[in-house]
Amino acid sequence: MIYLDYAATTPIEPEVLDAMHEAESRFFANASALHTPGHLALNQIEETRETLARMIGAKPAEIIFTSGSSESNNTVIRTFAGHEIEVSPLEHHSIFEVAEKVAGNKRPKLFSYMLANNETGDILDLAEIVEKARRVPVPEKSELFEGKTDFGKELVTDKRGAYVHSDLTQALGKISIDVNKLGLDYATFSAHKIGGPVGVGALFVREGVPFLPLIIGGNQENKRRGGTYNTVGIVGFGAALKKIEKTKSVEKYDTKIRRLRDLLGERILKEIPGSSLNSSLVKGESLPNILNASFRAAEGESIQLYLDAEGVIVSTGSACASGDIKPSHVLMAKTGDAEVAHSSIRFSFGINSSEQDVKGVMKVLPRIIDHLQKISTIEMEKK
Amino acid sequence: MNEGQDWVYSDIVKEHFMHPRNYLKGNENQFEYDAVGMVGNPICGDQMRMYIKVVDDKIFDIRWKTYGCASAIASTSALSELAKGKTLDEALKISAKDIDNYLGTLPKHKFHCSVLGHEALADAIKKYRENS
Numbered sequence: 078m079i080y081l082d083y084a085a086t087t088p089i090e091p092e093v094l095d096a097m098h099e100a101e102s103r104f105f106a107n108a109s110a111l112h113t114p115g116h117l118a119l120n121q122i123e124e125t126r127e128t129l130a131r132m133i134g135a136k137p138a139e140i141i142f143t144s145g146s147s148e149s150n151n152t153v154i155r156t157f158a159g160h161e162i163e164v165s166p167l168e169h170h171s172i173f174e175v176a177e178k179v180a181g182n183k184r185p186k187l188f189s190y191m192l193a194n195n196e197t198g199d200i201l202d203l204a205e206i207v208e209k210a211r212r213v214p215v216p217e218k219s220e221l222f223e224g225k226t227d228f229g230k231e232l233v234t235d236k237r238g239a240y241v242h243s244d245l246t247q248a249l250g251k252i253s254i255d256v257n258k259l260g261l262d263y264a265t266f267s268a269h270k271i272g273g274p275v276g277v278g279a280l281f282v283r284e285g286v287p288f289l290p291l292i293i294g295g296n297q298e299n300k301r302r303g304g305t306y307n308t309v310g311i312v313g314f315g316a317a318l319k320k321i322e323k324t325k326s327v328e329k330y331d332t333k334i335r336r337l338r339d340l341l342g343e344r345i346l347k348e349i350p351g352s353s354l355n356s357s358l359v360k361g362e363s364l365p366n367i368l369n370a371s372f373r374a375a376e377g378e379s380i381q382l383y384l385d386a387e388g389v390i391v392s393t394g395s396a397c398a399s400g401d402i403k404p405s406h407v408l409m410a411k412t413g414d415a416e417v418a419h420s421s422i423r424f425s426f427g428i429n430s431s432e433q434d435v436k437g438v439m440k441v442l443p444r445i446i447d448h449l450q451k452i453s454t455i456e457m458e459k460k
Numbered sequence: 461m462n463e464g465q466d467w468v469y470s471d472i473v474k475e476h477f478m479h480p481r482n483y484l485k486g487n488e489n490q491f492e493y494d495a496v497g498m499v500g501n502p503i504c505g506d507q508m509r510m511y512i513k514v515v516d517d518k519i520f521d522i523r524w525k526t527y528g529c530a531s532a533i534a535s536t537s538a539l540s541e542l543a544k545g546k547t548l549d550e551a552l553k554i555s556a557k558d559i560d561n562y563l564g565t566l567p568k569h570k571f572h573c574s575v576l577g578h579e580a581l582a583d584a585i586k587k588y589r590e591n592s
Contacts, residue, residue, distance in 0.1 A: 376505060378529035379477075382468070386478060395505060395529065404505065415503040451485045453527040454498070454507040 079389045079437045083270075084195055084247060084367055084425030089313070090272035096316035097274065100309045108306035109297060118308045125315030129266065132318060133245075134255040135281050141298045142311055145278035146246045147171035149265035152280055152291040152302075153242045154189065155179060160221070161186035165201060166410035167194045169244055173406075184216035185237055185287070191244040192259070193252065196394055196407040196423055197356045198367030200252070206241055207260035213238030221287040227300065234285035235262075246270055246278075250321040251330045251364050262286045268310070271326075272428075273317030277310035326428055334426050335365035341424060341435045342368050348439065349446050351375075351457055355408060355421060366426040369394070369408070371417045374457055375449035380422050383445040389438055394421040416455070469530060470564040476534035481541055484511060484523035491523045495591065497583025499576045506532045510539075510580040514588055518547050524577065531566050532574040538562045539577040548585050554578050 080088070089097075104121050106114030122142070130137040143149045150171040154162060159181035164173050172189050190206045193199065215238045222233045242263035245254055250271040256264055264281040268274055282288050282301070294303035320326075338358075345352045351373030357363045372380060377395030384391055394405030395418070403409070404418035412418060424438070450457060467474050484491050493511035500507035506528035513521040522544050526536045538559050543551045556575040560566055566575065 374527060376528050376532075379533060382477065382530045415505075419502065419505045448485075452480070452483045452525055452533070454500075454509050454525045455502055455527045 079434045081424045081426060081430070081434060081438070082390050082392050083427035083430075084198075084423065085392055086269050086275060087272045087427055089274055090317060090320055092320055093273055093313045093316040097309050097313040100312040104308050104312065108308050109295070118306070121308060121315070122306055122311045125311045125318065128315050128318045128322070129279055132254070132322060133264070133266075133281060134257045136284065138299070139281055139284055141280045141282060141301050142307070142314075143278045143280055143302060144276055144307070145269070146244065146265050146267040147278075148291065149267075149278050149280035150189075150242075150244060151175050152289075153263045153265070153282075154187070155291055156287055156289040157185075157187040157221075157240075159183050163188050165190040167191060167197075167199065167201070167407050169195065169246075172244060183219065184213070184239075185219055185221060186210070186213055186239040187242060188239060189242040189244070191247075192254075193245075193248040193364045194407060195247045196367075196405055197369045197411060198247070198364035198425075199357070199411070200361065200363055203241070203243060203259050203261070210237075210239035210241045233287050235283065237286075240286055247364060247367075250326045251366055253327050256281055256283070268314035268317055271317045271321055274310050274313040277307055277314045279314070324428070329428055330365045334428065334430060335360070337426055337430055337432060337435055338365055338368050338424075340432070341438060342370070344435070344439050345370050345442070349443050351450060352446070353417070355411060355417070366430075368424045368426075369421055370424070371408075371412075371421045372446045373416075373420060373450070374453035374455035375420055375446050377419055377421050379449055380420075380442075380445060383449075384422075384438075384441065387441040387445075389441060392423045392425075394423065395419045469534070469566070472562075472564045473531060473534045473566065476537040476563065477530045480533055480537040482523055482544070483537065483540075484525050488523075488525070491521075493523065495584045495588035497580040497585070497587060499580040499583065500528070502527055505529065506574055506576060508532065508536050508577045508580045510536075510543075510577060510584045512543075512581070512584045512588060514548065514592075518545060519543050519551055520545075524580075526577075529570070529574055531563075531570040532576070534563060535559050535566070535575045536577040539581060543581055548588070552582055552585055554581065 104118040106118050108118035126137045126140045154175040158179035160183045162176040162180040164176050224232045240262040244265045246267045262283045266279040268277040292303040353371050355369035377393030381393045394408045408418035494514045496511045498509045509525045511523040522540045524536045
């Protein structure tokens with residue numbers, strides 16, 4: 078099998094699996110308990126917290142563990158319910174669908190712009206958004222600024238006219254991240270895109286900025302997220318983070334993986350008539366591991382399933398695959414062409430991908446596209 | 461561990477998708493047809509054309525072209541099998557449900573968007589009758 082759907086989920090790295098197995102038997106106790114086994118479990122959680130904080134330039138207390146990126150995103154957006162929320166047209170459903178539901182017209186405002194897009198790999202210029210957010214004047218009165226913590230401390234000390242959140246799910250491990258340099262107030266992370274398990278994520282919340290818990294009902298995460306700690310999952314997240322740190326994954330993505338991605342992009346353009354790329358191959362403009370391509374007159378789900386039958390695993394922005402009516406909003410925003418969006422395939426590479434994978438894809442893809450183009454109602458020459 | 465079915469569609473859908481019947485590959489002039497009907501729109505993700513050759517008021521031969529997902533390809537293929545040899549009146553009666561039954565039921569969300577071929581066939585028959 079040639080697996081090129083790493084942007085959807087990565088397989089769990091062997092070191093991560095070992096760490097999780099160990100945690101299953103050694104750190105099974107409830108990490109909120111005061112007894113020794115509980116405390117030992119909590120130590121494991123804190124170690125992951127420190128690792129992530131160090132890697133992104135945050136303080137450990139600014140990290141909250143969640144069930145994944147969707148929860149992290151929901152938490153931030155819902156904190157700003159009733160407030161102005163501006164999101165980029167490329168955001169994940171767990172941001173724009175929530176924002177559409179809860180946004181209002183109060184200040185302070187929230188900007189949510191992902192650093193790197195999951196479908197095309199496009200990298201956005203966050204500095205521009207941060208600058209825009211800084212120019213929004215601080216409102217005199219805001220319910221987000223009111224209230225004190227249980228310790229009598231003011232909830233919001235960093236009072237501003239606007240705050241900035243970024244979904245860094247796809248960026249983590251692929252490009253270097255520093256939440257301070259990026260100027261972020263909130264950032265979302267996930268374990269299963271970096272060789273960790275599904276069901277664990279994190280949210281960076283800058284000290285002193287507005288925050289409302291999504292799940293109430295316990296003292297966990299300093300009262301910011303109720304629910305028994307997922308010790309095994311968090312240990313897995315930690316092991317995956319350590320691995321990307323130890324193996325210098327950002328450098329590998331920038332060199333080896335970028336070369337593979339570019340090679341596939343170049344070969345597709347050269348060898349497949351009617352192909353076009355929806356990802357930029359210019360360094361700095363997109364993540365090095367994502368290649369989104371469209372094939373004229375060939376529909377995405379059909380391409381995906383013919384590739385699947387040949388053992389090549391990819392994803393598509395076509396509506397048909399997801400059971401939706403509309404094709405990918407990201408590709409629509411980018412290309413403005415529904416046919417291009419319906420005819421798109423995303424190839425996403427992982428740290429262990431090789432040139433053999435590219436060769437394997439190119440062994441079967443031209444034939445599949447040719448077949449679909451020949452039985453298609455759409456003419457190859459665009460009118 | 462029970463792995464379950466490894467394919468999103470039924471075996472018969474897979475069979476028609478992997479080995480479609482009666483499709484028209486390449487230039488449509490390769491097939492001598494009396495009428496062609498069309499349905500759908502690439503913007504919606506599915507478009508089909510049905511080409512018919514009529515002899516003695518019966519569909520003597522049939523070809524199709526489809527831009528669309530696996531179930532669109534499979535359902536057009538299935539329709540071509542269902543329609544071949546039928547009188548025009550019989551062919552007009554083929555419904556989306558008939559295609560669905562032939563394929564052993566498609567996933568619900570696929571049924572409405574991808575089983576459209578019978579409309580293209582009806583369009584072809586209408587055009588044939590108008591011109592003859």
